[in-house]
Amino acid sequence: MIETSPEADGRDDAGPVRLAVQMRGLRKVYGDKVAVDHLDLAVPSGTFFGLVGPNGAGKSTTLKIATGLLRPDGGTVTIDDADVWSDPAAVKSRIGIVPEDLRLFERLTGRESLEYTGLLRGLDPADARDRASELVEVLGLTDGADRLVVDYSSGMRKKLALGNAILHQPSVLFLDEPFESVDPLSVRVLRAVLERLVEAGSTVVFSSHVMEVVERLCDHVAIVHQGRIVAGGPTERLCAGRRLEDVFADAVGSSLPDAALTWLQPR
Template identity: 60%
Template sequence: MTPDTEVAPAVQARGLTKRFGAKTAVGGVDLDIPRGSFFGLVGPNGAGKTTSMSMMTGLLRPDSGTVRILGQDVWRDPVGIKSRVGVLPEGLRLFERLSGRELIGYTGRLRGLAADVVGLRGGELLSVLGLTADADKLVVDYSTGMRKKIALAAALLHNPEVLFLDEPFEGVDPVSAGTIREVLHRFTRSGSTVIFSSHVMELVEQLCDHLAVINHGRVVAAGPLDAVRGGASLHQAFLSLVGVAPRGDGEEELAWLGSSSG
């Protein structure tokens, strides 16, 4: 490594923009994500989280701006960068006619890993994630939680330095969610970095030490968790940052709702 890469953030984004037709999905995102952090990328639905993450991982080319991962420009060396990151993208696009074990083996081949390394790492990942008993079932028959876990196993197989997860807990049962949390905490304790998107503030508050709030395609706050929430709950701080006033219980608007309304 050069001195620059030794001190560089895990991810550095400058001026990221992306338009789809007349719509500006991301309008100039600047971010510095520290190495070894558990970083949350939060915002309302449609705020630009997934688009920003797709540009950071090299899956979507920005209209303008730059992204550096571990000091390397993502678009100058996309293959090199992809060898250092793991991605669990939105939508879980998996090879559903493979078994879980076959999916891990196929991922290992794509990553250029030796067969014995894939066997060892794959077996350990399946065990830790509670998938050993179902390893030979087809992925198409997996539950949502199992699909998230096998996708996480595939993303971790090559031991990435930075892991990007788009809504990794959405639709996941509490047992699977607990398992995923423990694996991710173990990953960051080793000095690696997790970046995950979510719109569930309680989850982010429990897991993250740093975060950025995105609204309408722009970063409206970023930094350590305590600094961003400023003494309030993250939910309260988030509502204030995105310009949403807390609502009442809606009793007047919904006077007709419920059997007691007559």
């Protein structure tokens, strides 16, 4: 288990760390493939937590299980001390999700989608309308606000998905590859919104391949490999002056063998 104590968190203050997310013995098997292998993870409350790992490491599966979208074969997940499977209603009210596969309400307009999500989340209709309008503006979706989502570009989809996920100010926000296929300007917008959310006391957990972004944004990182956490902790302590990419490569054992591609000769 990673980061269950103040010492592990690198903090000096006494008392237990409040955990936003806690996973114990999580396991998921697809046929012969073990996607998640007795994974233990603890995410301190109010942190910007990065989950990194190579393709097929089990990041997305872990996030799906953590959010109740996928039933695990074993293990438990709690969000703010509420069990995902025995108390789903309590968990759902506390979380927001931006999945990798961004299927949204395709035949609603962006504005309608935000309002609809707000109403599903139990907001007052006037509040839902106001928040939707503000998010449309903040996320730079004003021009496309009244177009159907089916006609949106991937960047607009990511922004809209983020808007849908934070409309109710979740206690914990899960994002799966939020910066994939997004232009640099949109990345800036997404980052600013996420930082504002953490400042307001929420916890953000996201998976990514982009080490630079994780290193810059996250105060905590866990490296997933073959369905297990192989390294983790506060980013500064984990990296210890090295680049996260190097730490990652060491942890998952990825490097180009000397004997590979010998046919690439100088011209």
